[in-house]
Every structure is written in C-alpha cells, then in structure tokens.
C-alpha cells in the first residue's frame with residue numbers, strides 16, 4: 001500500500017464547541033444562552049437532555065488536554081462561550097469566565113498544541129436574544145465588541161481566530177426550521193439573521209485585527225453539502241453545477257465575491273435591509289476559510305436529488321460521500337484562485353459504538369476518516385492550498401437537538417462517570433498524525 005503523505009507542516013487537530021462539552025452553565029458567573037433556554041422547550045431535544053453538564057470539560061480540561069497530547073494533536077479547535085465572557089452579551093465583563101479560557105490556552109500551549117479559537121459556535125447570550133438576537137442589525141456590533149474583548153485577553157497567545165461557526169445553521173436551523181435555538185420558524189427572520197451574521201463576521205474580523213498583532217489570522221468556518229453528479233453524464237454534471245446551493249450562495253459567495261446570487265436575493269426578497277457598503281465589508285479578505293463538510297447530495301438531470309442509491313449512512317442519516325469534500329475544496333480553491341488557505345475545520349462521523357473488553361472497535365468511523373483524509377490529500381495533489389484537518393470531534397458530546405444520542409468522538413465519554421476512553425479511531429488518528437500520512 002502507498003502512504004498518502006501530507007505536506008510537512010500540515011496541521012492535524014480535533015474540534016469541539018463550548019456548549020457541547022463544557023457543562024458548568026451556572027458556574028463562575030456565566031450568563032444564560034439561547035441553548036440553555038431552547039433545551040427547556042418541550043420536545044426540542046430528542047432525549048430531553050441539555051448541556052448543563054455535558055462532558056464536564058470546564059472542570060476536566062486538564063485531563064482532556066492530556067488526552068489530546070496522547071493523540072499527538074498539533075492543533076485544537078474549540079469555541080468560547082460568549083455568555084461566560086459577557087454574561088449579558090455586552091457591558092460588564094466576567095473575569096472568571098475569561099480566566100477559564102486563559103487556563104485552557106496555557107494548558108494547550110504547554111502541551112505543544114496550537115489553539116484555533118472560534119468566537120461563536122451558537123451559544124448567544126439570552127439577553128441579546130431578548131433584543132432580537134441575530135435578526136437585528138445591532139448584533140453585528142455586539143459581536144465585534146465581544147470579539148475585541150476576547151482578543152485583547154488571549155491574543156498574545158492565540159493567533160488563529162474563527163469568527164463564526166456555520167452561520168447557515170445559526171440563521172436557517174435557528175430561525176427558519178426551528179430545529180436549533182432560538183427555535184423560530186420564520187423565513188424572513190432567518191434571511192435577516194443570515195445577512196447580519198455575515199456583517200458580524202465582517203465587523204468581527206476588523207475588531208480582531210485591531211486587537212491582535214502582526215501574527216493574528218482570522219477566518220470563518222462555513223458548512224457545505226456539495227452537489228455531485230449522480231453519473232458521469234454531461235446532463236448530470238450540469239444538474240449538479242446548476243443546482244441552488246443555499247449554503248454556498250448564502251455565505252461563501254458573498255464573502256468571496258461581494259455579491260449574493262440572484263437566487264439568494266430572490267430568497268431574501270423584501271426581508272432584509274441590505275445597505276450600500278454591506279457587501280463590500282462582507283467581502284473583506286479572510287486569512288483562511290474553514291470548511292465543515294460531512295456529506296454530499298447526488299444530482300440527476302432526470303430525477304433531481306437522488307436519495308435511493310446511497311452507499312452508506314452514518315447514524316445521523318448522512319450519506320458517506322468523501323468525493324463531496326474533494327469537490328468543495330476544489331470549488332473554493334478555484335473561487336479564490338488559490339489565494340486563500342483552506343482548513344477542514346470539521347469532518348467526522350457518528351456511529352453507534354460498543355465497548356468490548358475495554359476497547360471501542362469503531363471500524364466504520366476509521367473507514368470514514370480514512371476516506372475523507374484521502375479526499376483531502378487528493379485536493380492537495382490537485383492544487384488546493386489545504387493547510388490542516390480538524391476531526392469532529394475530540395470526544396462524544398451534546399449533539400444539539402439529538403442530545404446525547406449521537407457519537408462523533410474519537411474518544412468515548414461515559415456520561416455517568418465522565419470517564420474518557422480512546423476509541424480505535426483515536427489511535428488511528430494518532431498514527432496518521434505521527435506518520436503525517438494516510439496508509
């Protein structure tokens with residue numbers, strides 16, 4: 001077998017987010033977030049759970065960083081809980097909240113692990129939601145002010161900043177489909193949120209650069225589910241290329257071109273006050289783009305979206321299609337003319353795991369990761385400036401409206417005891433990192 005070797009300084013890591021792992025939601029002055037509120041709504045979370053304790057990472061971060069070191073991670077992507085820093089979203093600062101991230105960053109650096117920090121991974125302070133949340137234009141300024149506070153505090157040690165995680169989900173799952181906090185079902189509110197999240201990203205980048213130094217790098221993480229042709233026929237290729245790609249057209253396109261597609265404008269029609277100058281701000285240069293991609297959709301000219309010949313599904317019901325990751329990396333490479341470095345900031349799979357004699361033999365997750373690492377490697381071979389790959393997730397955690405019934409970790413968490421157990425996929429990742437190659 002040939003080893004697929006990655007570039008020498010390729011950054012291997014894992015990713016998590018604050019609400020999904022930290023717990024301690026009422027500790028040390030943290031304010032409430034929209035996810036604390038949403039979890040209390042009847043039937044919002046499949047197993048009736050919440051992130052109140054989660055993986056108790058707030059208290060166990062040292063143990064978790066030791067696990068990361070054992071896996072040989074070069075980088076760790078985590079998010080900061082806005083309501084820990086500014087319990088009411090703006091105004092008074094909570095030093096104890098900042099101190100937690102201060103300790104975490106120091107622990108990571110002492111372990112030789114580079115922190116990649118996401119400023120917003122969905123836990124908006126409830127007080128800001130009461131003022132309209134992302135559906136008000138003011139949210140962009142609130143976010144920029146919060147970003148400045150964090151970068152002032154941690155920017156001497158953290159150089160890699162991600163403004164927002166998956167704004168498509170914040171806007172549309174949160175405001176149109178009601179599946180995520182704050183749980184609205186209103187297309188116009190969602191369109192507004194989408195635009196103001198983009199504005200928040202733009203103002204956030206400015207604030208981060210102003211508070212950082214010459215080494216500060218800032219980007220955004222976007223989620224993609226690319227369209228792939230169902231067959232090699234020219235008609236299917238055209239169908240895939242021309243299909244409305246809401247995630248791409250809603251976020252990547254305005255960021256990279258300074259314009260929304262006509263289809264996106266039609267979708268937002270009348271709902272959003274897009275002011276002159278907004279799109280120029282939104283198109284400001286990113287130092288990198290983070291790509292979250294787990295699956296892809298097959299398009300057929302004759303049948304539209306094809307669902308019936310899917311090869312394999314994960315426990316989330318997502319089709320396993322590593323070609324989708326290659327496709328989006330190449331699309332972004334071409335769209336940016338190779339000028340903006342790319343990172344895979346999330347990719348991974350949920351499968352049901354079993355513990356057998358103290359081990360988790362998660363062969364399907366290993367196969368999934370191997371195939372996606374190979375797809376990323378192919379993109380590099382094809383010219384993409386891909387600098388790193390963060391597996392979702394370091395450990396099993398609170399999977400939003402699915403509660404604790406999905407298992408994305410390369411480390412298992414026993415929620416009753418909080419014991420961590422490295423799965424075979426964790427050892428596999430360790431070996432890939434050590435070899436800097438997929439065998």
Ligand code: IFM
Pocket residue numbers: 017020166292346392399408
């Ligand atoms: O768990 C989520 C994460 O918070 C955002 N991206 C997708 C993951 C899996 O659903």
